[in-house]
Amino acid sequence: MSTRELLLTAPLAGPLLALTDVPDPVFSEGLMGPGIAIDPLEGQLFAPCAGEVIQIARSAHAITLRHDDGYEVFMHVGLDTVQLKGQGFQLDVHEGDRVSAGQLLLRFDLDTVAQAARSLISMMTVTNAEGLSMKMLTTRQARVGEPLLILQGQTRLATDPDSSLSEPHAEGSAMVAHSGGLHARPAALLREAVQPFSATTHILHNHLRADAASLVSLLKLGVKEQQRVMIECRGQQAVQALAAAIQALEHPAARVRAAASLALVPASLSTPPKHGEGVIQGICASPGLAMGPLWKPEALTLPAERHSRQGAAAEQAELDKALQATGVLIQQRIDEAQRRGQDAEAAIFTAHLALLDDPELLQDSQQYLNDGLTAAHAWHAALERQCQILAGLDNLLLRERISDLRDVQRQVLRILLNVQLTFDPPRGALVAADDLSPSELTNLLDAQPAGLCLAGGGATSHVSILARAAGLPCVVALGESLMHLEVNVPLVLDASAGRLETAPDSARLTAVELELRTQAKQRERLRQAAQDAAITRDGQTIEVAANVSHLAEARRAQAEGADGIGLLRTELLFMDRTQAPTQQEQRSTYQAMLEAFPDRPVIIRTLDIGGDKPVDYLSLTPEPNPALGLRGIRLGWTHPQLLDDQLKALLQVQPVQRCRVLLPMISEVGELLQVRQRIRDLAAELNVPPALEVGVMIEVPSAALLAEQLAAHADFFSIGTNDLTQYTLAMDRCHSDLAAHIDALHPSVLRLIAQACAGARRHGKWVGVCGDLASDSLATPVLIGLGISELSVGAARIGEIKARVRQLEAAQCRQASAALLDLPNAQAVRARCEALWPVL
Structure with missing residues (x-):
């Protein structure tokens, strides 16, 4: 350890501001290190200390000095001044120059910068000041050259380099x-x-x-x-x-960039929650209103006995066994995430796997074992020590890293202690937890909780997606204070607003209870009405079918009033196994789907899997652009036995006339004709009629542009708006930074939908939508107006979408929708829809 101290004088003249008041998170959240902000009154920047100029921004708006003790002092004039490209700035020094305290570094024109930049507020930070405390010497007006702040404390210095200099x-x-x-x-x-x-x-x-x-x-x-x-x-x-x-x-790599981008979500969401009067603010993961007593799952506790009775060697053997078993479980999660194409999620688990054989953690654990601790206490202490070290660095981004350590700590301890935490809350409770795994949430749903509150997590996590699918109100990123709330106290979760109300009075509880009863009655009315057809006010019937992945989902959809299955995703049948399902196994699954919907059509999509969603028994090479690579029907041609077995299974269901096969990723007519011929050949081989209806997924722009040619040979179209939107806008739909811009109501996407419908009409074929846009009630009149006659949605939305259809006149939808294609962007389309067809 070495004592370090740095005195910095004011580099600018003007009023002082705390960095937390700077309207830029890079500075306000301390990512550039501790320091101060100044609203400059004069256009001159001076050196706050002696040192070397080690970096000057190309646009001359920022300079970094290195003090002789190694501190790096960063000075940045204005906000967003990089956009000026040097206009209004004049340098008085160059990189490599030695400067003295108070020396003029830079001149800038106040008027030019003020007019062109977002703000004149300028910052001075020390970028390598971890472990040091900052003491302000004045809090009022900064005067150039006067002492401004001192950084002081003790910081660990670099260790000695390797002595083995003779090695290459x-x-x-x-x-x-x-x-x-x-x-x-x-x-x-x-x-x-x-x-x-x-x-x-x-x-x-x-x-x-x-x-x-x-x-x-x-x-x-x-x-x-x-x-x-x-x-x-x-x-x-x-x-x-x-x-x-x-x-x-x-x-x-691209997938690592995606993971790194997602990693910032939990970090930024882990900042202390905003407290109002009895309110903890979080992030909405699944909308809705809920009320109930707070319930927390059982905590993982260590045994009272800390010291071993069997010796360090035996404890080490137990720890090694637990580490190995945890590694197997984490590898399974990695494989599962990769099968789903969730590279960012797989990257998280890969980092966890690396922690299991981290030399420093293992060395610390061994030392605690040698000190006589049990395996559980030694592992807990080793991980706890590293968490404390990271917490001491006072960096917001390190909070997620601490979360990674604690997650691994918990996983190993569960195996060491042979503890399986149970999730059995009382029905109607608000469940509060640090975070949950998808499997834990699945178990939790059986107890029918009223809502879910998570201290961590993110709105795009797997758990959040599952909560939305289940219609469970959920708020994430509520912070650590959540776990300090008392249990069995009635609280209100306004998930739509991202709020947990921790001290509702009796009037508020009564109002929420009344609202929940009203909502329940409305849902029941919609569910009962959903058993009837969805017919517009001028007599056009719109089929509202269901998107499902397994039999339980299909049965729920049937109970909710679905007009059939509009999309059966067959991928789950092929995952989490060592070999592909047999023809008989597939046939049984598909037959069960038809039986779940007597007298209703069932649309079964052929295997839509590829380089972004590998399976163990297929040798699929990882692809740099998996969304543009070997997936959908393209995989069928490279693995013809997979496609043949699936088509044979589909040809043998009864009655085959109710089974419709949907082909994913078709991009040209030749691909459709090839599948058609293959179905005829396989039907002849099985001695069955080739009675399957064959549809094309419109999910790539080329298919929409060739819709008229495709419709000459297809029985129907089903538009996958998720992929169609990402390919049309050239935006990865899994990219968190682009999520707000990926909107299927973009006029360019609507034009492709309109072209697909027009091409189908010329050959008398019908068109459905199975993407997320079908579940957006604001889009329902637009889709009807463009020519859609079938909407396939999640089971929970069937009643709502059917009710929406009944509010509309198809003729008016057709008349008004054409004008939407000429609007400039998705926001304008949504605004026009809200004016024309407000959601009641």
Whole structure:
């Protein structure tokens, strides 16, 4: 440990502001380090200390000095001034110059910057001040050259480098390109990248040194995005290891970028919740209103006996066994996430897997075992020590890393203690938990809770998706204070507003109870009415079918009034197994679906799986652009036996006339004709009539543009608006940063839907929609107006969509929808729809 202190003088003249008041999260959340903001009254920036100019922004709006003690002082004039491209700025120094305290660094024109930039507010931060405290010497007006603040404290310095200088070695540097910096997933990628090589790799940053084999050591560096790190490699393959490390840091794969982007969600959501009067604010994951007593699942507790009676060797054997068993479980989660195409989720579990054999964690655990602790207490203490170290770095982004450690800590302890936590809340309770796994939520739903409150989590997580599918009101990211609330106290969850009301008075409870009764009556009315056909006011019938994945879902949809199955996703039948399902197994499954809907049509989509959703028994090469690669019908041609077995199973269901086959990812007429011929050949081989109706999914723009040609050979179309929207707008629908911009009511998407309907009409074929747009009641009149006659939705939305259809006149929908195609964007379309067809 070394005592460090830095005195900084004011670089600008003007009123002082706290960084937390800066309208830019990069500064207000401390991502650039501690410091101060100044609203400048004069257009001159001076050096706050002596040092070397190590970086000047190309647009001259930011300068970084390195103090002789190693501090890096970052100064940034204005907000969004990079857009000025240097206009209004004049440098008085160059990179590499030595400057003294108070020396003029930069001049800028106040009027030019004020008119063109978002704000003149300017910042001074110390980017490598982890572990130091900041003391302000004035809180009023800054005067150039006067003492402004002191950074002081003790910080760990770098360890001595390797002494084995005779070994082959290689050195280099890399700019960390991962969104969010070197957090758990990028660190795991780096560790994985250098592991195959016969060399030791160390990363150096801010006087700290980390072994790349240790995930925890890498995390403690606190490296942020776009910060440069030094890399040292020693060993026979030092050069190869260096190249791999640079590649891993500077050129993350697309799936890792996605994971890093998602990693920021829990971190940012983990900030302390906003408290009003008896309110904890979170994020809506599944809308709705709920009320009930708070209930928490059983906590995981350690045995009172801390010290071992069987010795360190026996305890080590138990810990090793538990680590191995946990690794198997985590690998299963990785495989499951990859099968679903959830690369970001798989990356999270991969980081967890890396923690199980992290050298630093294992070394700490072994030390605690040698001190006489049991395996459970040793593992708990080792993980707890690392969590405390990360928490001490005072960096918001590290909260997610602590969450990763605690998750792994919990998983191993459950096996060591042979504890299976039960989820059995009273019916109608509000369940409060830190977070839940999908399997835990599935078990929880059987108890029929009123709502779900999570301290962590994110609105795009798997649990959130499951909660929405189940119609369970859910709020995530409520913060740690959630877990300190008393149980069995009635609370109100306004999930639509992302609020948990912790102190509702009797009047509020009465009002909510009345509202819930009204909603329940409305749902029941919709459910009963859903048994009848959905007919517009001028007599047009619209089929409202169901999207399902398994038999239980189909039976629920039938009870809710679905007019059939509009989309059976067959992927689940092929996942989580060591070999493909047999023809007989498939036939039994498909037959059960037909029997769940007597006298109703059942549309079964052929296997829609590919490079982004691999299965164990298929040798599918990972693809850089899986959405554009080998998926859907394209996979059927590369694995013809899979397609043949599925088509044979479909040809043998009874009655085959009610079974319609839907082909995914068709992009041209030849593909459809090829499948048609294959069905005829297989029917002849089985000696059955080729009576299957064959439909085409319109989910790529080429299919919509060729709709008239396709309709000459297809029996129907079903539009997959999710994929059609992402391909039309060139936006990955799994990309969290683009989620707000991916809207299927975009005029370009509507034009393709209109073209598909027009092409089908010319050949007398019908068109349905099975994508998420079908469940959007605001879009119902638009789709009817464009020519859609079938909507396939989730079971919970059937009553609502049928009721919406009955409010409309098809002729008026047709007349008004044409004008929507000429609007400039999706927001304008939605605004016009709300004016024309308000949702009652």
